[in-house]
Amino acid sequence: MKDDVAEMRYAAVRAKLSEHCYHQHFDAESVLLVETMIDDLIASAAGFKEMEQKEKERTQELQLLISELGVLRLENPRLQAENNGLHLQIIEAVEASETWEASMLSSLQSLEEEMESTKLQLQREVRHNCQSERRLQQAQLLALDAAGLADAEEPCEAPRRAALMPRDDEPQELALSEALGRCQARLVQLEAQAAAARRRGEDMESQAADLCDQLFKPCPQLRQRALQAGRTQSLERSRADVQEMSQQHAELESRLAAVEGWQKALEHRNTELKSEAKALLVSVDEESAKTTEVLENSRAQADIQKRLHTEMQERSESLQQMCRRIEGSTKILNARLAQISREEVLKTTEQSRQVKELLDKLVLLQEGHQQSPLTSQLKQIEERLHRAEDESSALSTSRSALQEEVQSAMLEAETQARQLTKQTQALEGDIRNDADIQSRWHGADTHLQWLNASLSGITDEQKKLATYLQEQQTFLQQESMQRVQLHAEVQRLHAVVRSLDGTREEWLADLGKAVDSLRQSHASLTATLQQEEFAQATSDKLRQEAFQVQRSIQVASTQRDELSAEVQEWGQELHSDLLRRDEARSMAARLVEELRELQLSGTWTPERAPDPPDAESLDQCHQEVWQLEERLARVETRTASVISKATLSEAANLQQLGFEGSCALEKVCEGELASAEAMSEAVSSKCWQLQADIQEMLASASIEESAHDQLESEFARCQHGLSEMEMSEHHAAAGWGDEQRAAASELDLLRKAAAILDEERDITQRLADDRAQEVDDLQNAIRDHQQSLQEAQQALDDLRSSADGQQHHLDQQRLMKTDRQEHLEALRHQSQALRVDVRERSTEVSHVLEDLQHMVKENQDLHEESRKLALSVTARTAEARKKFEQQEESAEQLHALELERVDVARLREQICLQTRQQEVAISRLSNHKETARRAAGELVAQLQRIQGAQESWHSREEEYQVDISLMQEQIADIAQRVAMSEESQQKALEEDARLQGDVAAAAKAAEGADQSEAAQAQAVASLRLRRHQIEVALQQTMAEVASQQRLAEQDWSQVSRLESLLESGQIKLNKSTAELEALQKYHRSSPLAVGSDAAASPSSLSLKQQENERYAKVGELDAQRQRLHAEVTRLRAELKRRSG
Known part of the structure; x- marks a missing residue:
């Protein structure tokens, strides 16, 4: 089995x-x-x-991402530019709405100011009409009192003016209605612009959506993300825009409501003004009717006064003789008073001379140190002083006694005048009786015969007086010629002073130009110093960085040498380890073969234990294998460190290349520093030259002041000569006798002329004080310029602090960059760890392949294929590593590009902000220009009013001259009648010389003649008093006319000065507007854009300098406008005070 x-x-x-x-x-x-x-x-x-x-899939994904990122990189700047353009358009629309709102507010304020000005103008016209009517009444009363004549054509001026008054209100109402229509039209325009801005926003949003659709068609995921992000952003922006538009709409509605309220108030006020104008017209008509009634009454009174005047002329013929007697008595009294005053003056001079002698003696005694006789002499001096005081007290008592006597004489003269009035009344009662008249006529005839005898002596005295008067007239003519010469010399001195003032103004203008050039040079010097400091700081930083880079290069070179030595050692060790591993494997293969042979031969069984030496050799082999594996791991770690150090060496090479570039930049910076130093030297030389020119101008100003002081001293000497002449005239007047008193009236006229000259001297003194005040104002202006320079220095310090803040921001960005670099290093470590994993797997594969190498040839072929695959894997990993490094470099480049883009966008935003600020400044300047134009219009209106007042004053002066000519004619008629009465008296005396009557009749006639003489003297005294009153009134009117002429001339001079100042301010405003327009053109044509890579720092610094200079000029213009406004308000207050 x-x-x-x-x-x-x-x-x-x-x-x-x-x-x-x-x-x-x-x-x-x-x-x-x-x-x-x-x-x-x-x-x-x-x-x-x-x-x-997996690796192929990753490479494909990376390629897809890279292609998509390339498309996005190409489309990103365009989208950002369009986004920025949309934001700028929205901001411009908002700013335009704000400017329109500001213009609406300014127009409302201008309407309020126009309403207030119309109110003030109406009040002034009412006051002026009242004053003119009062003055007309006073002039008519004076004319009626003086001459008894009335002009029927002059009173009609007031009703004519009253009839013409409503015509002045019609253009004001039209202007108000036009202003309200303009406000409504502006509101409609604002609403249309807001609707257009909304439409633009919707169009721009639709365009942005279309662009996003076009951009994100290739990648549906990115498109969905972009659409979601765009939707969220559009929703947020739309919400914000809706909120802002709702707020703006609410504000506009509130402002519209306020404007409607203002409009209603203006309409209500317009109706009130119309009612007031109607009431004023009614009052003016009533006043014109009253004036007509008063004129009729004045005509009736004039007829009555004519009759009375004829009666008074008849009485004056009978009162002249009594006046002559009273004049003789007054002359005697004046002669006595003059003698007494002379005696007192002589006594006072003698006493002062004695006091001086005593003081001289005291000084001599003190110098001689005579202590022994000092007490006696002091006692004597004290006694003399007591005597002098007693004499002075006696003189004062005598003077008081004389004054009492003079007062008593005056009282007696008054009593005599009263008696004369009583006698005249009695004569008037007696004249009614015919019998008394005849008897008195006979007595008068006898008295005239008696007076004819004494006429020859009176004629001789009259001839003597005439000769004396001729001599006095010649003397006075000579004195008048001398005074005319003095007046001409004074005018010449005035002309010299004016020319000096003109030269001083020219020098001051040159000095102002020099100060402006100094400011410009100072600003350029500060800019060059800032550039030099910045270049020095950059060069120091570059040097430090170069030193650090050199040190790092040296360290990297040493590390590279050490690494090369270590790599060589590790290579030798690897070679020996590989030999040992091959030996161990060969032994292991031999042992395996032996085992196989034993198993095949059947000699080996599991129960049979191995031989001890073979087991020990196996254990040794296992240990050697483990040691080899550990060494391989260490070698791999060392190779990884070697690779990292190789990357560090590459980075050191890159740093060395950067160091070479920084050295080149340092050389360029050194060249720029040299050029900046040359420019600073040139600017410093210009500053020294300007300082020398300013010193020369100051020296010339001091010379001019010394010349002005000399002229003032000459003017003082002339005044002293005039005062001496007046004193001599006074002494001559005091030394006159009884016969010289007849020319006292002419001397009074000369004294008045001297008083006029004194007034002119006071005017010149005031002008000199005004010039001194102008010099003080110039000094204050120089101080203000110094303060403005200090403010500019403070602004420079603020700019430096802002530069420090920007440096801090750059440091923060650098820290962020270091954090990102650390993050990149962490990612690199992770990639290295992945590489180590790949290497471990490749080592495992290599081990497996090495284990299979001892097999058959087919296995060796497979091993060869696997080796080729490993080589391809390593090549692909190297390629992937290179791609990853390229991706990192591209990411770094992207980051750098993003930073540059952010910097460029920030610069563009700064430039946009600067342009907006300049536009705001231009709008502010245009508003100031409009206010200046309004002020100029008000000044022109005031000038017109002043011209009208001057014309009215000229017309009044002509009327006064006509009245004076009438009075002079009346006085000439009175003199002719007096001469005729004298001739008739002479004829009566001749006839009385032929007739000789009774002694009794002569006595009675003498008594009657005494009474008639007293009545005639009283009448003559009253006529002389009337004549004196008329002359005083004439002098007062002439003085008022002269004062009004002076005031008008001063007003005209101030107005001309204000016009010149306004013209200069207008010229400066035009210059500033032209410069600002040039700056706007320059900013619009500047090469800075969203996608640009670099921007020149010197050009930005020069732009900042020019902006600072323009802002400083704008501040100066604003200060000058404020000063002009203050001057205009002061002139208005003075005009109100004078008109009130």
């Missing part, structure tokens, strides 16, 4: 071996061993085939 089973097994095994083309002979006893070996071989071949199939 056993033999049959063995034969069956043998036949089955033989059939299997024949199937596998194995025809080697073997014994029946080794059937079990052959079956196990065949099963193991079949299992190992099946496993190997499965491994090959």
Whole structure:
């Protein structure tokens, strides 16, 4: 039975071996061993085939993934660019809506300002009309009081102006309605733009979906994932957009409601303004009616005053003689007062001289150190001082007594004037009686005869006075000529001062230009310094990296040498181990053959134990096999370490290549540093030149200030000469006698002219103070410029801090990169572990194949095929390893490209933000420009109002001149009538000389003549008082006209200065807008794009510099605009104060 089973097994095994083309002979006893070996071989071949199939599937999957990734890589930048474009369009739409909202708010604010300005203008017009009516009434009253004449055409101006007032409100209402229509149109445009933005978003979303469909057609899984991700993102974006649009819609609705409320309020206010205008028109009509009534009353009063004036002229003829007597008495009193004042002046001068002498003596005594007689002399001096004080007190008492006497004389004159008024009243009562009139006429005739006798002496005195007056007139003409020459010299000095002011302004403008150029050079110097610092930092970093790379290269070279030596040693050891293994296998094969021979010969049985030496040799063989396996494992680990070190050496070679590239970059950086140093030297030389120019300008400014001081000293000397001339005139006036008092009025006129000159001098002084204030303002402006420079330095520090923050961000990115590298290394370790597993399996296969090598030739052929398969497996594993390394490199390149793409996107976002900021700045500047235009319009309106006021003042001045000419004509008529009365008196005296009457009649006539003379003197005094009042009123009007002219000239000068400032600000704004437009064009035409690989750092730095300079200029323009606004508000306040 056993033999049959063995034969069956043998036949089955033989059939299997024949199937596998194995025809080697073997014994029946080794059937079990052959079956196990065949099963193991079949299992190992099946496993190997499965491994090959899995590897093929993996390679196919990897190729598919690589092809899909290539397509995605090609499509990814385009999709990202389109996504960024969509985001930018959405952001621009939102910003456009915000700008429209801001423009709406600004338009609403402008409407409110226009409403307030219209209110203020209406109030000013009402006040101006009231003031003009009051002044017209005052002027009419003055004219009626002075001349008794009324102009029928002038009062009609107020109703005409009142009738023309409603025409000024019509354009304001039209402007308000147009502004409201514009607001509504803008709201409609905003809604249309929001709808267009929504449509654009929907179109863009549809385009993105189409693009995704086109991109993910080849791979349905990726397409589904992308669609899901796109849907989620689109849902989130749509939700966010819906929320934002709902918020914007709510805000727009609230703003629309607010605008409607404002519109309603404006309409309500417009209706109120219309009602107020109607009420004002009604009030103006009422006032015009009242003025017509007042004019009629004034005409009636003028007729009455004409009659009274004729009566007063008749009375003045009878009162002239009494006035002459009163004038003679006043002249005598003035002469006495002048003598007393002279005596007092002489006494005071003598006392001051004595005091000076005493002080000189005291000084001499103190210098001589005479201590013994000092006390006596001091006592004497004290006694003299007491005497001088007593004399001064006595003089003060005498002066007070004289003042009391003068007051008593004035009181007596007043009592006499009252008596004269009483006498005139009595004369008026007596004149009614005809008999008294005739008797008094006879008495007057006799008195006239008596006065005719004394007329010759009076005529002689009059001739003397006329000659003296002619001499005084010539002297005064000479003095007036001298004053005219002084005035011309003062004007010449003013012209010199103005020319110096112009040169100073030019120098200040040059200095401002130099300061601007200094700022630019300072900004360029700081930029070059920053570039130099950045280049130095980069060169230091490159040097450090180069040093580290050199060290790592040296370490890698040493490690490579050591590894090569170790590999050689390991190769020798492997060779010896392989020899030993072959020997052990040969011994094992020999032993197996011996066992087989023993089994075949039948000498060996299981009960028979092996010989001890053979068992020991088997144990030794097993131990050697185990040792060989352990050594093989160690050798494999060492080969793996050698491979890793070889990769490290390759990395060291790559680092060496990078080091060479960094050296080349370092050389380029050194060249750039040299160029930057040359540029910094050139900029420093320019700075030194500018500093020298500024010093020269400061020296010229100091020379100009010294010249200005010299002119001021000359002007002070001229003023001193004028004051000396005034003192001399005063002394001359004090030294005049009784006959010189007749020219006192003309001297008063000259004094008034001197006062006018003093006023002009004060004006020049004020102008000089204004110039000094301007110099202080310039100094403050220079300080502001210094502060702006400090702010620019602070901004540079902020930029440096931001650069540090960016460096920190780069460090963080580097840390992330190191983390990813560690992750990649972990993946590499895993791949190495997989490789080790593959190697272990390949070693197992090699062991099995080596076990089968001692079989027959067919087995050897199979072994050869398996060896070829192993070689192909190793080749494919090498290829897979290379592909894996290529994939890692491509992944690294992808990561680098992603980082570069992120950097480029960030740069693009920064540039977009900068462009948006510039657009916002441009919009802000345009808003400022609109406000400046509004301010200019307001100033033009104010100028027009000032011109209207000036024209009204000119018309009033003409009216006053006409009134003055009328008054002068009336005074000439009065003088003619006085001359005619004198001629009639002379004729009466001639006739009275022929007649000689009774002594009694003469006495009575003398008494009547005394009374008539008193009445005539009173009438003449009243006429002179009236004439004095008229002259004072004329002087006051002339002074008011001159002051108003001065104020108008000052206003015009301030307005011209403001216009020049506004023009300069407009020019600067135009320049800044042009520069900003150029910057926008430059940014639009810049080479930075989404897919670009590099961007030049110096160009970005220059762009940042230019942006900082433009922002600084914008800040300066804003500050200047604020100063102009403050100046305009100040001028408005002054105009309000003056008009109020």
